[in-house]
Amino acid sequence: MSNKKQNILIIGAGLCGSLLALRLGQRGYNVNVYEMRPDLRTTDISAGRSINLAFSDRGNKAMKLVGIEDKVKELCIPMNGRMIHDKEGNTFLSNYSGRDYEYINSISRGELNGLLLDEAEKHDNVSIHFNKKCNSVDFENTTATFQDYNSKEEFIEDADCIIATDGAGSALRKSYYLGKKFLFSFSQDYLSHGYKELTFLPKEDGSYKTYKNALHIWPRSSFMLIALPNLDGSFTVTLFLSYSEGEYNFNNLTTPELVTEFFQKEFPDALEIMPNLVDDFFENPTAALGTVKCSPWHYKGNTLLMGDSAHAIVPFYGQGMNASFEDVVEFDKVLDLNLNHWEATFEAYEKNRKKDTDAIADLAIDNFHEMKGHVANPIFQEKRKIEMALEKEFPSAYSSKYSLVTFNENIGYRQAMLRGRAQDKAILNMLTDKIISSEDNLKDILEKVKVETEAILEDDRIAGLH
Template identity: 45%
Template sequence: MNNNITPSITLVGGGLVGSLSALLLAQRGFQVDVYERRADMRLADISAGRSINLALANRGIFPLQQAGLMEQVKPLLTEMKGRMIHDTNGDCHLHPYGQKAHEVIYSVSRGDLNKLCLDAAEATGKVRFFFNQRCTKVDFATNTIELEHSETGSISETTFTRILGTDGSASAVREAIHQNTSNYHKIEPLGHSYKELTIPPSTNGDFQMEPYALHIWPRGGFMVIALPNRDKSFTVTLFMPNTGPVSFESIDSESKVKSFFEKEFPDAIPLLPNLMEEFFQNPTGHLATVRCSPWHYKDRALLLGDAAHAIVPFHGQGMNCGFEDAWELIEQIDKHENDWEAIFKDTAEARFDNGNAIADMAIENYIEMRDSVNDPVFILKKSLSFELEKRFPNHFVPRYSMVMFHRLPYAEAYRRGKIQSIILDELVSNISTLEDVDMSLAETLVKAKLNPIAL
């Protein structure tokens, strides 16, 4: 146990999780230095990286509330009540995410949210951001980090007492922890990538589709989604395999893009005026799950956010999960005060199984979004889930709702979700409508197999 009183903490990475963590730590009285490889996004016209907008849900909202930021975040949000499914023939149907008025998720601009967290952290007077500083090495023998200036290439060094790796999926801090520990570190490529496109506002400045929904064009092995932006545009993302008959490798010419969209997404074509330029000029983003252990090094270093557990984006939970990590750290600081080995170890332990659970659920949700949403049995099970939640709210909550609208640990949501899935399979076998479900069997199964839920 180390009882040094440490007023200063160094963060590598000032993205979403780094900037919110810096704010929360400053509010607990720490001096925080953050080294960020990119330029200051508040001054330079740079992309915030990766997806332009993100889905914010209950788990991400809670730490923002604890930081006192929600009133400033609210004007940045667009409510999404459900999935708007686009069929190939152009028909659309809304599948609500939940069954209560507050069971919605929110689209938010990554850049706007990141800027808000940077401003709020700086306004505490306790946080210093050093931009254009890429961490190239962390040395635990000398407690130094090596930094390379992203524009000039000049190299400098600085010392640290405690370091947090909030430097995303290719984390330099993770690399250093794993050089000093017996470790495992797996990168599991999904084999699918993504491309961002834009539906601009209409000529009269309005949304071109229903704004209060997450739009999905599910097509089996691939899909398109669209999230609304405050400027009344939509950010559209095409997800498809890297190789194979329908893939980023095979669709490699304007004529192939044209015929692919005409066949699969005909209703989207008139909404995408810059399809060709965007398809060929925008980068193709690769998707992978990062699993590693340990997430901490003695009383010196801890990983948070994507640095510890990068996941695929199909549950819209990567940032939400990273914000939960940041709040867990604060709770462990409150609990253990200056015992930093316990703070880091217990934060990592509290989050590890949850990180793995949401990683698995995110992959499963890709199959649900691109493949199952139009399947009649899936739709029947979804309606039955809502009905069981209505009848037995203390026992049965649909898995999507447990993940998106509650703060039940992910691992518990995953565990309960597996049991619920078996119950649903049994109840819908050989029937095709909700009215045919044997509700007394449902009650017996739900109460026998599911302990009361602590939400």
């Protein structure tokens, strides 16, 4: 593999696959990418996938790696915090960080993917083939079977190695599972909630109907609505709701009247700016929310899972795309080690990476509960207030769990999770026990939080936890 003229076959030209193709193209490999969908730069395909996404520092690290940070920035709409909407329509902005330069961005999936495809195709050694669906992978022989969408013909491609970036429904992962050639640990876990995409259309003059630079949330404890801005003045709105539990759920919201009643009662200020609600609701699909974990990701030096195919997560930390982009950065680091064999390369990559993708999967589930309920809970709000103040006053000495995960790309997700959870536990308990209060001197609070966080981590270590 030190011979750069090796042939690499990538399955899937989504966000992860097109970034990987670009990076491997830059490194001089011969790269062929097969994508089941048509070229999204020339065909309009939304197909039930999220229209916009949260883009933050871990994703941006990958854009720096491939040298397109500035181009991506043009696609970004900064979101400085969560705009929380209560049932009376009152709003409250909760910044993501006490440091002004830390924010997340709303970005169009299609625009970003198109940019990555354009950049990848600038390399003569990268070819992208659309409308070619992978049906299965023969991981013993490093070949993949595809079907052409137009001709319906099947054909087989081989390569020196195959990397599957074909998302949560990965054909390679399915072949691992059904092949039963090795012990394949695998999980798919669905939440009791599904989601449906809706829209706030732009005003007639093309401007935004609500505050542009925030991620809007209507937390309602057992369900929630969120909205992210698009460059065209619209917002993509997502309803997260149980399929079958609660007074209103996806199974029983079957008439325009019921949907309107539900929004009137729970999200009156949102309903006011979405006259298109009922049409959107009944036209758009309800989709499931699942977490996928598996291991091993690779079979010998033949095949490797990367991105959502290896670790699909729920969207509640805004880290799905960022984690997949970070996969490419981490893989690139292992390539720099020149391990000479794909097997050693894949093994080193998985060994280093899996603990972190497991962690972000768990963090994303935590945040599902936090976003639904805790952001509206007084003690969580007081914690958040203290953390904002600590980050503002001591920008180099304190980072909240959210900051560690989102803005500290030099710390792995697992470290961010362990420290972040311990900090949360420390602050919540000290608030409850009245050992600290948001009225206290910040320097004293910082000291107490640090000491208590270390004590919590040490207690867990002694007990053999994590």
